[in-house]
Amino acid sequence: MKVEIITIGDEILIGQIVDTNAAWMSRELTQCGFEIEAITSIGDRSADIIKAIDIAFGRADILLLTGGVGPTNDDITKHTLCQYFHTALEFNDEVLKNIESIFIKRNIPLNQLTKKQAYVPVSSTVIQNKFGTAPILWFEKDNKVLVSMPGVPFEMKASMQDDIIPRLKNKFQVSEYLSRSCIVTGISESALATQLAEFELQLPAGFNLAYLPSLGYIRLRLSVWGEERLSEIKQQARKLKKILGICFVSKGEKMPEEILGEKLRKKHLTVSTAESCTGGYISHKITVVPGASDYYEGSIVSYDNLIKEELLEVDKKTIESQGVVSREVVEQMASNVAKKLHTDCSIAVSGIMGPDGGTKDKPVGTVWIATLYNSEIISREYNVGRSRRENITRTANIAILQLLKMLKN
Template identity: 50%
Template sequence: MQAEIITIGDEILIGQIVDTNSAWMAKELNKYGIGVSKITSISDEADDIVTTIEAAMKRAPLVLMTGGLGPTNDDITKKTLSDYFGMKLIQDDELYQKIQDRLAKYGISMNPFNQEQALIPDGARIIPNNFGSAPCMWFEKNKRVLVSMPGVPFEMKGIMQNGLISAITEHFETSEIVHKTIMTDGIGESVLAEMLSDWEENLPLNMKLAYLPSPGKVRLRLSITGESKPALEKMVDEEVEKLKKILPDNIFAYDDIAIEERIAELLLEKGKTLGTAESCTGGYIAHLITSHAGSSAYFKGSVVSYSNEIKEKVLGVNSKDLEKFGAVSQEVVEQMALGARKVLNTDYAVATSGIAGPDGGTDEKPVGTVWIALAGDFGVQSEKLELYKVRERNIKVSAFKVLNLLRKELEK
């Protein structure tokens, strides 16, 4: 079964906010055997709304829409949908009381805009919204369903998880969808595709492979649809086993997880700790690690040694080496990693030093030159990266590469 998603809001079209709703909804629908065939963003204009939903409901049995249900004059979705489905707006006394009670908690009196929030189309089914005042409305026409939800993400998610998904799965017959993501490193997308060409050509006819590249890694996603979930999972597992033999050293996870999540698993499993010494990445590695709950169990801290003074005085880098080899060098980055491990008293420490760009490069060390290092009981190891002219990409790739050094060491 296929669905379409429509997001309403000029703020999306002008780039003021990013549409995170659609990605979350698509992922959630997939859990229940509902694929998403099209995602559309449109303006807060009645004609656009009508034209878009009319076309979508011809293509898909289920259309989910978010946005335009607020209490202000620019939120016209409810009125537009009522007119389109030939319904009248009537006051829902229960919803009115709910809005009134919510406002009273903050000492606010009902005004005409709040009162309009309690109006609902007289022929629509209302799905409870326990996280806000805007109603979730279910419309049916020609055996097709359109659901309109508020665009506030936590309201939309609450509605989906606390009533709407159940209503959808009760109304529609759905198939099973199984996805498996394999995280690979060290091989570019085109080279990887060539390596996997024979395997890919011999996949079962109902199984699809997608390549999803990002800085430093490529995600491979296998997808298959059918009636029996155990049978589908067995088919996917069989293909993953074949893939392991083709890429024995380049798979670092079998779920759609970030490298820092895999590092967390390994450090917790082995009872080890980590610290970072960052120059060109400016604390980005520490940010990645600490963005996950529970990181205090294995992460002790970071030294962002942007200046040579901090490299020397805090991390103990030899001043003569700094002068002779420069901050972006094997000698310095290795001392940074060793120094961080000592200062932070950790089992492992990673370090980065490079020229992220867009300026600062020389003929000898152009923009994108980065040294990374890992220190542990084994001593220290380092690697030179020759990256790009784009600062943000250089920072992300450097962080991934040095964490991947750690990942490989922990998996030995």
């Protein structure tokens, strides 16, 4: 079954907010066997909404709308749907009871403007919103479905998981979506595509290989529709892993920091970080993962050379002779932070994030990363680019993956 997602709101078009709803919905629906045909973003204009619905019904079986259902004058989706489906609004006592219960729980008075949310299109099936005042509206037309939901992410997600997806699965037959993903590092996207060209040509009909570049690594996704092709996708995934060789890091959809955490926990290891150019961002990524206290001990953010010398005991003469962005310095940082914080593993980074600070020998983007595991140190030089924010993120990802490959090997 083909689905089109339509997100409504001027705030999306002008870049005031980022549309995270469509990405979340696409992921959930695909895993449930629905095929996303298109994603459309439009403003709060009745004519545009009607046009978008007409186009969507021409190419999809299910339309999912978010946004424009609040109580204020700029929220016009409900009135526009009445116009589209040639119906009118009627007062719904059950919706009002739901709204009143929400306001009682929040201990705030209910005003007349919010009470208007209890007016719903006559021809719609009403699904109560457990967390907000705008009800979910379900319409059917020529064996196709349109569902209008709030744009508030947590309200939309609850409605999708508890009501909409189960109803859609009950109404429509879907084909299971099968996928296998893996993280690849140490190779550019173009070089990877060249390496996998023959593999792609030999893929059975219906298979797709997608390249999803991130800062510091590439995620590959192999996919096909139909549960009857399970054995085929397993076979192709094994073949792909063999071709990737040392570039293959890990399988699955998880982020590098999540995979690192699982590996450390499984091996009963601990980790610390000594960060200069990343300013604590590696530690941030590690500690975002729930349960990081099982393996993460702490960090020394030594942005200034004096901190490197005093807290990390990096030799001042080494800094003067080799430079702070060097193999010798990061190896001392990795070794000494592991000793001071009593950890089995460590990550140390020093680099030039830009936009200033580069030299002919060490241009902006030059980074040295050292990773330690059971007293063994691997240190490598990278050039991560010229954009400061991206450089910090890319450096953090590469550092985590470098340690992950050490643990894997």
